[in-house]
Amino acid sequence: MTKEIRTVGVVGLGAMGAGIAQLCVEAGVETVGREVSTELAEKARDRIAHFVSRKVEKGTLDAETRDAALGRLSLTTEVADLAGCDLVIEAIVEELEPKQELHRELERVCAPDAVLATNTSALSVTEIASATTTPERVVGMHFFNPAPLMPLVEIVRAELSSDDACETAYAFAERIGKRPIQCHDTPGFVVNRVLIPLLNDCIRVLDEARVGVEDLDTGMKHGAGWPMGPCELVDLVGIDVHVHASEALYEKTREPRMAPPPRLVAMRNAGLLGRKSGRGFYSY
Numbered sequence: 001m002t003k004e005i006r007t008v009g010v011v012g013l014g015a016m017g018a019g020i021a022q023l024c025v026e027a028g029v030e031t032v033g034r035e036v037s038t039e040l041a042e043k044a045r046d047r048i049a050h051f052v053s054r055k056v057e058k059g060t061l062d063a064e065t066r067d068a069a070l071g072r073l074s075l076t077t078e079v080a081d082l083a084g085c086d087l088v089i090e091a092i093v094e095e096l097e098p099k100q101e102l103h104r105e106l107e108r109v110c111a112p113d114a115v116l117a118t119n120t121s122a123l124s125v126t127e128i129a130s131a132t133t134t135p136e137r138v139v140g141m142h143f144f145n146p147a148p149l150m151p152l153v154e155i156v157r158a159e160l161s162s163d164d165a166c167e168t169a170y171a172f173a174e175r176i177g178k179r180p181i182q183c184h185d186t187p188g189f190v191v192n193r194v195l196i197p198l199l200n201d202c203i204r205v206l207d208e209a210r211v212g213v214e215d216l217d218t219g220m221k222h223g224a225g226w227p228m229g230p231c232e233l234v235d236l237v238g239i240d241v242h243v244h245a246s247e248a249l250y251e252k253t254r255e256p257r258m259a260p261p262p263r264l265v266a267m268r269n270a271g272l273l274g275r276k277s278g279r280g281f282y283s284y
């Protein structure tokens, strides 16, 4: 049975959390956003307002609808203010201990039937859930970056997740306009499990086949039908983010293809992080 979600909490309003909160308020859901400081929370609200206002400028949204959406977002620094949430989506730093500690706190303040979802990319949802005494209500809701634009959400069933919690998360993802898929809690879930070693292979081919960056991208776009070349994609994701995700997957699976290619590690160490630093495989 799916639970009706009237109010959602989003914890951590960084790159992912702010995007998720934006999706929720735009879908008409009362949303409580929690950050570690008022300043960071307000910065996130400004970013959300900026993106929603751009739609008004483009003529795809009217000002009244924008104001109503932004009016649904309340901000807090207190976990206790999430007490009335039917679903809480956690998007804080990618570290096990802070996530476990937060889930313990959420379990204390939220109603017993509230669903707790983590947006972790590489940690085990089962391990996060194990910090609580009610692991059946903990699931993964893995959004993709940028959350407002990428349609997919992986609904991750941990070892002890209940059907109700998984169904509730799935239905909520649909309600906010996403395309959910279901999977079990395994390293990388579905998309990263496939995509990360594939991108690592592409980077290794740069050296093995002595193909140029632009030719490799052209090859994958025109020979494999990719919408974007692998080097363009790694630049967009962030070379540091990709290296970190590769290391996390390699640590769990010990499959050599998961390990970050030395070329990417060297780029990360040199500060060539892709689009966000102005230089990666390409210059921006």
Ligand SMILES: NC(=O)c1ccc[n+]([C@@H]2O[C@H](COP(=O)([O-])OP(=O)(O)OC[C@H]3O[C@@H](n4cnc5c(N)ncnc54)[C@H](O)[C@@H]3O)[C@@H](O)[C@H]2O)c1
Pocket (backbone or CB within 6 Å): 011, 012, 013, 014, 015, 016, 017, 034, 035, 036, 040, 090, 091, 092, 093, 094, 095, 098, 102, 119, 120, 121, 122, 142, 143, 144, 145, 241
């Ligand atoms: N960036 C991506 O491409 C991406 C994609 C999918 C999933 N994720 C996952 O989403 C999560 C967040 O990633 P991000 O890229 O948004 O990180 P980020 O660093 O941009 O944001 C994290 C935010 O959480 C806040 N925070 C930290 N501890 C907190 C706490 N206890 N309570 C409230 N706020 C807290 C920080 O102040 C920061 O603003 C991670 O688990 C990450 O693995 C990231």
